[in-house]
Amino acid sequence: MISRPSRHCTVELQALPSRIGQVRRIVSAQLRYWHLDPLIDPAALGVTELLTNVHRHAEPDKQCTVEIALMPDRLTVSVRDQDPRLPRLRACDPVSTHGRGLALVAAVSQSWGMHARDDGSGKVVWFTLAVPRSATAATSPIGAHGTGRTAPPGGTDASRPAPAPAAPLSGPAPVPEPISAPAPAPITPAPVPVTPAPVPVTPAPAPATAPAPAPAVRERAPAAARSAVSH
Numbered sequence: 001m002i003s004r005p006s007r008h009c010t011v012e013l014q015a016l017p018s019r020i021g022q023v024r025r026i027v028s029a030q031l032r033y034w035h036l037d038p039l040i041d042p043a044a045l046g047v048t049e050l051l052t053n054v055h056r057h058a059e060p061d062k063q064c065t066v067e068i069a070l071m072p073d074r075l076t077v078s079v080r081d082q083d084p085r086l087p088r089l090r091a092c093d094p095v096s097t098h099g100r101g102l103a104l105v106a107a108v109s110q111s112w113g114m115h116a117r118d119d120g121s122g123k124v125v126w127f128t129l130a131v132p133r134s135a136t137a138a139t140s141p142i143g144a145h146g147t148g149r150t151a152p153p154g155g156t157d158a159s160r161p162a163p164a165p166a167a168p169l170s171g172p173a174p175v176p177e178p179i180s181a182p183a184p185a186p187i188t189p190a191p192v193p194v195t196p197a198p199v200p201v202t203p204a205p206a207p208a209t210a211p212a213p214a215p216a217v218r219e220r221a222p223a224a225a226r227s228a229v230s231h
Contacts, residue, residue, distance in 0.1 A: 006070055006071065006072065007034055007068075007069070007070035008067075008068070008069050008070070009030050009067070009068040010065060010066070010067050010068075011023055011026055011065070011066045011067075012063075012064075012065050012066075013063075013064065013065075013066070014061075014062045014063055014064075015051045015052075015054035015055040015058065015062040015063075015064050015081070016055065016062060017055065020048060020051045020052065020055065023047065023051060023066055024044045024047060024048050027040075027043055027044055027047050027066070027068065027077070028040045028043075028044050030068060031043055031068075031075075034070060036070075036075065036131065036132075038132050039075055039129050039131070039132075042108040042109065042129055043068075043075065043077055043129060045104060045108055046077055046104070046105045046108055046109060046127050046129075047066060047077055047079065049101035049102070049104050049105050050077075050079040050101070050105065050125050050127075051064070051066070051079060052101060053087055053101050053102075053125070054079060054081045054083075057083070057085075057087070058081045058082065058083040059082075059083050060082065060083075061082060062081075063081070063082055064079055064080060064081040064082075065079070065080045065081075066078070066079055067079075067080070070131070071131070072131070073130065073131055074110065074128045074129065074130055074131055075128065075129045075130075075131055076126055076127075076128050077126065077127055077128075077129075078124050078125065078126035078127075079124070079125050079126075080117070080122060080123070080124045081122050081123065082121065082122045083122060083123065084116050084117070084120055084121070084122055084123055085123070086114050086115075086116065086123055087101075087102060087114065087125065088102075089102045089103065089106070105127050106127075108127075108129075109127035109128060109129055110127075110128045110129055110130045111127065111128045112125075112126065112127035112128070113125075113126060113127075114126070
């Protein structure tokens with residue numbers, strides 16, 4: 001049973017030396033975007049060797065397609081070209097600088113293989129790499145919440161169950177009672193201190209002093225008269 005890939009990338013190119021380096025960088029950047037950094041080196045090495053074989057041996061042209069398919073537990077990298085002839089795995093020569101492409105692919109991959117296309121128009125050579133467990137949650141469609149996203153939106157944690165939705169309330173929603181603003185408290189003005197004005201003090205008039213009685217004047221009769229009287 002073939003499972004549907006959760007991530008997929010395809011690159012079409014002419015297998016020329018300048019283009020092979022570009023495709024290696026494209027594959028590395030795509031795996032980094034999928035948070036599969038541990039698979040970058042083996043995947044880049046494997047795709048470089050397969051494209052080099054196409055450049056050296058494929059006929060009548062070097063047109064090919066690189067396909068990367070990510071499953072929950074494995075990454076599959078395949079190269080499809082126009083030549084129906086299948087490559088052969090050769091014994092490694094310690095001093096030879098050629099003929100080690102498929103041996104290197106077999107050494108760095110979990111599995112590998114090849115098959116001719118059903119319509120006879122070419123062949124496909126592929127290899128797989130095991131996906132680390134730590135990267136499975138980040139690259140799964142459920143954990144990614146959509147294409148090209150590797151974290152739940154809004155900073156939520158996908159490993160925690162979402163809270164159950166609140167049960168709908170039957171009947172019309174209650175109308176909230178209007179809230180009356182409290183009456184303002186009466187403001188009592190602070191008492192103003194009253195300073196009494198000084199009362200002018202008018203001195204009482206001095207009591208009138210009664211005039212001293214005039215000395216009584218007693219008239220004395222002349223001496224001649226006193227003599228007459230005394231007789």
